Amino acid sequence: MRSKAKLAALAAALLAVVALAQTGEDARWHQRRERMVEQTIARPRDFRDPVRDPRVIEAIRAIPRHEFVPPGLREQAYDDNPLPIGHGQTISQPYIVAMMTELVEPKPGDRVLEVGTGSGYQAAVLSPLVKEVYTIEIIEPLGVAARVRLDRLGYRNVEVRIGDGYYGWPDKAPFDAIIVTAWATHVPPPLIAQLKPGGRMIIPVGSFAFHQNLVVVHKGKDNRDLRMDSVMPVRFVPLLGGPESQPK
Numbered sequence: 027m028r029s030k031a032k033l034a035a036l037a038a039a040l041l042a043v044v045a046l047a048q049t050g051e052d053a054r055w056h057q058r059r060e061r062m063v064e065q066t067i068a069r070p071r072d073f074r075d076p077v078r079d080p081r082v083i084e085a086i087r088a089i090p091r092h093e094f095v096p097p098g099l100r101e102q103a104y105d106d107n108p109l110p111i112g113h114g115q116t117i118s119q120p121y122i123v124a125m126m127t128e129l130v131e132p133k134p135g136d137r138v139l140e141v142g143t144g145s146g147y148q149a150a151v152l153s154p155l156v157k158e159v160y161t162i163e164i165i166e167p168l169g170v171a172a173r174v175r176l177d178r179l180g181y182r183n184v185e186v187r188i189g190d191g192y193y194g195w196p197d198k199a200p201f202d203a204i205i206v207t208a209w210a211t212h213v214p215p216p217l218i219a220q221l222k223p224g225g226r227m228i229i230p231v232g233s234f235a236f237h238q239n240l241v242v243v244h245k246g247k248d249n250r251d252l253r254m255d256s257v258m259p260v261r262f263v264p265l266l267g268g269p270e271s272q273p274k
């Protein structure tokens with residue numbers, strides 16, 4: 027009986043040590059995330075415009091980006107750089123994720139489509155800001171891994187589908203907003219059609235890999251009533267799939 031009690035006390039002590047180590051670890055990531063938000067997103071130290079939407083800043087502050095990068099790159103998770111996630115793809119730079127999220131003007135009741143799930147980080151950032159997130163990934167192992175990760179981390183309003191996002195997600199359309207996280211030669215007409223009147227789309231567009239601009243598309247009353255604003259030069263991986271005119 028006494029040895030049972032001793033064992034229980036030992037187990038409790040061990041659990042307490044593990045919990046303490048975990049708290050220390052969390053605090054370390056939290057500190058890094060705070061620094062990233064302060065120095066590169068809310069108050070960039072260079073010429074870039076700051077991200078101003080407090081809801082977006084709060085979301086970036088809360089999402090554990092280190093959970094979305096390969097284990098060997100965790101120490102770099104809060105640097106303002108894109109990082110490789112396998113299959114020749116990348117998780118986008120935190121500043122660009124924050125800026126794209128702000129530009130798409132997420133609202134609590136919105137249904138949002140993301141094309142290019144990648145690691146799932148952008149979908150996780152959108153999750154607390156809108157009602158529903160639908161995200162499509164063309165590379166199956168990436169999409170499956172992102173689905174498992176988002177599920178494990180508790181992002182319940184995000185649905186991941188494997189498929190060609192050039193054609194959108196007709197069953198879940200129309201969307202209040204669409205974010206495309208890969209470079210296209212043109213704005214895909216199926217995505218315009220799946221955007222609600224008054225909706226916003228953000229997409230990197232360009233004729234060449236070295237000449238891409240982030241474009242905000244505002245849809246008016248129908249598919250022909252579009253306003254396109256070029257916001258800033260960017261460098262994204264190409265949108266795969268789609269018709270022949272897409273970059274390969």
Ligand SMILES: C[S@@+](CC[C@H](N)C(=O)[O-])C[C@H]1O[C@@H](n2cnc3c(N)ncnc32)[C@H](O)[C@@H]1O
Nearest residue numbers: 117142144145147148163164191207265266267
């Ligand atoms: C820059 S990465 C996206 C990063 C991602 N948003 C994140 O937060 O990690 C671009 C992603 O788009 C995917 N992609 C490219 N073409 C696609 C398509 N036609 N449909 C769906 N996903 C596509 C790539 O496989 C890649 O994972």
